[in-house]
Amino acid sequence: METIKSRKEFEKVFSRGRRYGHRLVRVTVLRNDNEAHGKVAFVAAKRLGNAVFRNRCKRVLREAARSCGLPAQEADVILFATHATHNASPREVAAALGGLLGKACVA
């Protein structure tokens, strides 16, 4: 699972990507025609809670992304945690994420 690492890549996806929202997860997707394979990133804002809370959120997002087969070929995707992500099961989040990716036309 290749992840977005540098600040420049994050800036690119933030400025040019499209956003989709749900109660359990929010995503920003940038379709990427030039590069061979897409990347993925997991974000939990500091205002959500302490380090344990944010780590839990990111693990749930990571599991949901894996079950959706997410490091997709054609797009970079950033997943944002919400207040509800912490208590949700990965299955619920995966269902929500699948719906959002369908809207974004990512396989």
Added chain:
RNA sequence: GAAGCGAGCCAGACGAUCGCGGGGUGCUUUGCACCAUGAGGAAAGUCCGGGCUCCACAGGGCAGAAAGCCGGCUAACGGCCGGGCGGGGUAACCCGACGGAAAGCGCCACAGAAAAGAAGACUCCCACUGCCCGCCUUGGCGGGUAAGAGAAAAGCUGAAACGGUGGUGUAAGAGACCACCAGCAUCCUGGCAACAGGGUGGCUUGGCAAGCCCCUUUUGGAGCAAACGCAAAUAGGAGCGCUAUGGUGUGGCCCGCACUGCGCUCGGGUUGCGCGCUUGAGGCAUGCGGUAACGCAUGUCCUAGAUAAAUGAUCGUUCAUGACAGAACCCGGCUUACAGGCUCGCUUCGCAA
């Protein structure tokens, strides 16, 4: 049995499948398979103390900061242990920023006569004396008032008033004198010391230093984005100013020491990889020394090293249904958060023998 006090420990467990981090082995080089391993008692807050690295050495003085009953432990500490004193609790036990107010400055609102040495200033007390009134045996007694040598007891306040209580004494009084208590000075005894006990002396000097301050002790500055190595890139560039009892290192200042151009503006490059990076003032067990903290000796164990940052998901079994919470160079503490559970020792009360 109930209530409580102190010390210590645990922080869901087990199995199966899928997945993640670094490590090892094999295939043989993309990667895949297998093996074991992978967060805490606080990893937290960053409040102290060190190690380590760099600043030439880490020297002296001033300033600043910190500590503050005594002795010990320790690499060091603002930590810990033991003791003293003071306070709380029936007790086990717990708590304490606990040096100095006759070195000096400052503050003490309101009330009060007076608030820090103000004068014996005011009220009050009072011998002798004058005047007035009353009683009565031409003089005395009683009361009032004025002036006063004397005296510091009383003065309604306040958080706090030139020690307190009782007595002797006197016209009235006073450490003027006596007893006890508190405080001060000094001596003796015990103790390494803080301090405790006792004697003697003169008779007394408010509180606040978490106000400034004084005394004693400690303290150079930065921090793993430190520092070192490799690779890549670029312009060992341009302009202006200041100069050698100058400038920089030095980020509080001065001396000393070292180096010899430096400062500002404009322009350019750079957050890649390796190393530091986990074996350490390390843990556990036993023995010895010490009241204890701790030290010494022997044996044994190796137990995360990520870098947009690794511990999760699904299913099953079981119980007290799982709190607070995630390593980021590493240790020793402190402080704060925390569902509960277990072990040991002790205190008080009740009941039974």
Added chain:
RNA sequence: GGAGGGGUGGCAGAGCGGUUGAAUGCGGCGGUCUCGAAAACCGUUUGGCCCGUCUCGGGUCACGAGGGUUCGAAUCCCUCCCCCUCCG
């Protein structure tokens, strides 16, 4: 990793040991003016709880939270919580 500043009525913002429930401004409410409104001017409410009860008066707790020093703390000191800024 390190350094500094702040938290006070509904909001902004003084006060920094002594009658401060708390200046001042914006608010809210009532009045004057107006046909009505705005502006201006005047007054008032200014917080919780408790008590009496003549709807006015009294007591107490409140300056982020909890302790301490002091006769007395928003102010001085310690611990914790939250917010903001700066440096590398």
